[in-house]
Amino acid sequence: MEYIKTGLKAMLLSGFIAFSPLAAMAGNGVEISHLGVNNTLVRIIDDGKYLLLPVQEANEEARVNILVDGKLEKSLNVRLAKSKVDYTVPLNLEKYRGHDVVLNIVTTQGRSSVREAKEDACWNILAVADTFDTSNRERFRPLYHHTPLYGWMNDPNGMVYKDGVWHLCYQWNPYGSKWQNLSWGQSTSTDLIHWTHQPEAVLEPDGLGMIFSGSAAIDHTGSAGFGNGAVIAMYTSADASQIQSLASSPDGGYTYDVYPGNPVLTLESEARDPNMFWDEKAGHWVLTLAHALDHEMLIFTSPDMKEWTLQSSFGKGLGAQDGVWECPDLFELPVEGTDEKKWVLLCNINPGGPFGGSATQYFTGNFDGKTFTPDSDEDGSVPTKWMDYGKDHYATVSFSDAPGGRRTVMGWMSNWQYAADVPTLQFRSANTLPREAGLFRGDDGRTYMSSTPSPEVEALRDRLFKSSGRKSLGSKAVTIPLPEANDGICEIIAELQAGKQGKAVIELKNRAGDKVMMTYDAGEHTLSFDRRESGIIDFSNDFPAVTVSPTFESDGRISLRIFIDRSSIEVFGNDGRFAMTNLVFPNEPFGSISFSMEQGKGKLNSLRIYSLKAE
Numbered sequence: 001m002e003y004i005k006t007g008l009k010a011m012l013l014s015g016f017i018a019f020s021p022l023a024a025m026a027g028n029g030v031e032i033s034h035l036g037v038n039n040t041l042v043r044i045i046d047d048g049k050y051l052l053l054p055v056q057e058a059n060e061e062a063r064v065n066i067l068v069d070g071k072l073e074k075s076l077n078v079r080l081a082k083s084k085v086d087y088t089v090p091l092n093l094e095k096y097r098g099h100d101v102v103l104n105i106v107t108t109q110g111r112s113s114v115r116e117a118k119e120d121a122c123w124n125i126l127a128v129a130d131t132f133d134t135s136n137r138e139r140f141r142p143l144y145h146h147t148p149l150y151g152w153m154n155d156p157n158g159m160v161y162k163d164g165v166w167h168l169c170y171q172w173n174p175y176g177s178k179w180q181n182l183s184w185g186q187s188t189s190t191d192l193i194h195w196t197h198q199p200e201a202v203l204e205p206d207g208l209g210m211i212f213s214g215s216a217a218i219d220h221t222g223s224a225g226f227g228n229g230a231v232i233a234m235y236t237s238a239d240a241s242q243i244q245s246l247a248s249s250p251d252g253g254y255t256y257d258v259y260p261g262n263p264v265l266t267l268e269s270e271a272r273d274p275n276m277f278w279d280e281k282a283g284h285w286v287l288t289l290a291h292a293l294d295h296e297m298l299i300f301t302s303p304d305m306k307e308w309t310l311q312s313s314f315g316k317g318l319g320a321q322d323g324v325w326e327c328p329d330l331f332e333l334p335v336e337g338t339d340e341k342k343w344v345l346l347c348n349i350n351p352g353g354p355f356g357g358s359a360t361q362y363f364t365g366n367f368d369g370k371t372f373t374p375d376s377d378e379d380g381s382v383p384t385k386w387m388d389y390g391k392d393h394y395a396t397v398s399f400s401d402a403p404g405g406r407r408t409v410m411g412w413m414s415n416w417q418y419a420a421d422v423p424t425l426q427f428r429s430a431n432t433l434p435r436e437a438g439l440f441r442g443d444d445g446r447t448y449m450s451s452t453p454s455p456e457v458e459a460l461r462d463r464l465f466k467s468s469g470r471k472s473l474g475s476k477a478v479t480i481p482l483p484e485a486n487d488g489i490c491e492i493i494a495e496l497q498a499g500k501q502g503k504a505v506i507e508l509k510n511r512a513g514d515k516v517m518m519t520y521d522a523g524e525h526t527l528s529f530d531r532r533e534s535g536i537i538d539f540s541n542d543f544p545a546v547t548v549s550p551t552f553e554s555d556g557r558i559s560l561r562i563f564i565d566r567s568s569i570e571v572f573g574n575d576g577r578f579a580m581t582n583l584v585f586p587n588e589p590f591g592s593i594s595f596s597m598e599q600g601k602g603k604l605n606s607l608r609i610y611s612l613k614a615e
């Protein structure tokens with residue numbers, strides 16, 4: 001058996017000293033022994049907080065079995081670097097201090113000899129270190145949207161408000177920026193804008209499987225046996241089967257203990273993403289569960305979160321049916337301007353969204369504690385409705401127990417079509433701005449959902465960069481610069497009048513020739529968003545796209561709130577009656593906005609541009 005001690009010397013020899021992004025060079029602290037063409041043992045020989053694992057995204061996954069005092073502690077799948085290092089990810093060693101730690105690594109890449117296997121880049125860079133640098137080094141990392149510090153993120157999970165703190169968990173891979181090792185990461189905030197990240201996952205894959213999506217709720221009556229007011233999470237344990245598990249929090253939502261009696265609910269078919277709430281009127285827990293491949297949501301009830309009874313199913317043959325149904329949420333909201341209340345059932349689907357890939361559809365209706373009955377049109381048909389008309393709004397669900405009866409929601413700002421290929425490395429994906437969900441009655445008599453940026457978002461405003469009164473619009477564009485000092489990151493508030501049949505065009509441009517074109521078609525009552533020339537688009541054929549939203553107006557006017565961040569644009573129209581969320585990766589920040597008429601004469605009634613700040 002041959003031992004190689006890695007270190008600075010080895011790095012210098014191999015030429016990898018040029019790579020530094022995330023690797024702290026301090027100390028090596030490992031002894032490596034190559035057992036065969038695809039099997040290597042790594043022994044930790046120095047004390048340190050982390051073992052830095054070098055990742056090359058294009059490489060296949062290696063299985064990393066972590067043995068502590070000879071016993072299997074956990075296994076990870078990591079794309080260990082072969083020919084180049086894209087970034088490193090940290091394995092926390094602190095909790096094993098004083099113990100014997102060995103990694104048994106099985107790589108899948110075929111090697112003709114041990115000598116060849118030894119040449120993999122990862123062996124030279126693997127290092128024990130006391131620091132892991134998470135400061136941002138990517139130009140597309142949003143300034144004010146929630147992102148993980150590093151690694152892959154998809155759905156928001158376990159969202160709950162408790163004692164003044166918003167707890168936002170999320171599907172997280174702490175060991176790479178592609179989907180794998182699904183765990184729950186957690187960030188917390190007191191203002192929905194500034195997030196404190198917990199460095200470690202709060203739920204990690206265990207013997208029952210990876211930790212898929214789910215919800216959290218406060219058990220005010222102590223019905224589940226974890227104490228009055230305990231925060232309890234329910235999630236899907238995903239391995240050969242998808243089964244539902246509980247975890248209770250001993251500290252008001254910051255950490256979770258897995259319930260030893262798991263699973264609490266099993267089905268013979270694929271079901272996931274449990275979302276529960278306490279139904280005050282009925283005096284029981286209600287659980288909606290995505291019966292993914294059956295394109296329906298199942299509704300269960302329970303007195304204690306442990307014994308669940310199937311009460312009904314909803315959705316077969318209704319709404320968009322093209323993809324799997326995932327991530328449900330069920331809640332009641334008042335209908336604006338009436339005394340009425342209605343229930344909303346969110347049914348995220350993938351693929352099958354209006355512009356391809358994933359999207360959030362919803363149904364309005366009534367719920368009697370056991371069964372959801374959707375609103376239908378006069379002819380008995382149930383209309384398909386979308387919560388957001390962009391391509392990058394998915395897995396949207398709400399915070400439970402939000403104060404003052406508000407229904408605050410967040411979605412994952414990406415699309416399964418290309419989420420793993422977007423041009424970022426250190427992290428992948430952000431969440432949408434927090435939004436307040438509401439209901440309004442459309443001119444067609446149907447009930448629709450509105451979503452407006454949460455009021456806390458206004459605190460992002462730095463200064464009023466530009467304000468302008470009424471301006472006539474014709475074919476010649478009125479162009480206004482965006483706050484350059486702030487990389488063009490801003491909120492734009494505009495009110496436009498296009499006449500009954502007019503077409504107004506809003507363009508965002510930069511000096512690199514990238515542009516985003518939005519067209520308000522007053523005759524069609526639509527707003528389109530064209531990102532086909534928005535910058536970097538070639539990482540996926542599904543990325544270049546035009547998305548179109550109904551504008552829910554009849555008078556040829558729209559008011560818009562447009563939020564620009566480094567790699568996203570969110571448009572809220574007519575007080576949240578429609579929303580449109582699209583990612584963009586411009587080669588340089590957008591430097592100007594212009595308004596013109598493609599058809600007819602119009603007016604820019606008012607315009608305000610605020611630069612936004614992170615702190």
Ligand code: FRU
Pocket residue numbers: 154155171182212213214236272273326327395
């Ligand atoms: C939705 C989803 C969920 C699942 C999770 C896995 O985006 O597919 O249904 O629980 O992602 O990461």
